[in-house]
Amino acid sequence: AQTVTQSQPEMSVQEAETVTLSCTYDTSESDYYLFWYKQPPSRQMILVIRQEAYKQQNATENRFSVNFQKAAKSFSLKISDSQLGDAAMYFCAYRSSLSNFGNEKLTFGTGTRLTIIP
């Protein structure tokens, strides 16, 4: 079974600075997907960024980028130019690429609470 570990329960960063959230995972599969989701106090889970394991290039979405180290099974999220609206719980999640329609289970970590200091 796959597991996802987020070892930083809480992180804080000054507004406009850069912060990196850590995530490690364990799997015996060679092909899979990794995600970062954001959950603000409104509770709605929002997809931040996605990475396919077969792609060597790290994914980037505006101020959000990942450092994907497949051999080390590490998947960190970097947030640049942090903004007050970035304050939320951040969850790392794993999905097997063997999944077909109707078999798309996401395995989540325990989350990192990010605080933005004005």
Next chain:
Amino acid sequence: DAGVTQSPTHLIKTRGQQVTLRCSPKSGHDTVSWYQQALGQGPQFIFQYYEEEERQRGNFPDRFSGHQFPNYSSELNVNALLLGDSALYLCASSFAGYEQYFGPGTRLTVT
């Protein structure tokens, strides 16, 4: 374009009762997944429905059951409620194996 909707927003039940939670997927989506998120934890996968059938199930007892209707909406039923069932229940929808979009959740409190 309406996103994923869930009802009700909040619910309070007594131990031993039964509860039904509802989810309408995002327009164009045909797959619905349910997750349980206990306070301070990450979401845990309950099960997933596609073509009105349960396709995959997490480590949850048979007290948790579901249904998907022809219009792709879904229900989650929990029987014989326990205090430990108190959690945020999240519904997510997807299409053709692409990203899951989540609803705002239903907060269930069991007293």
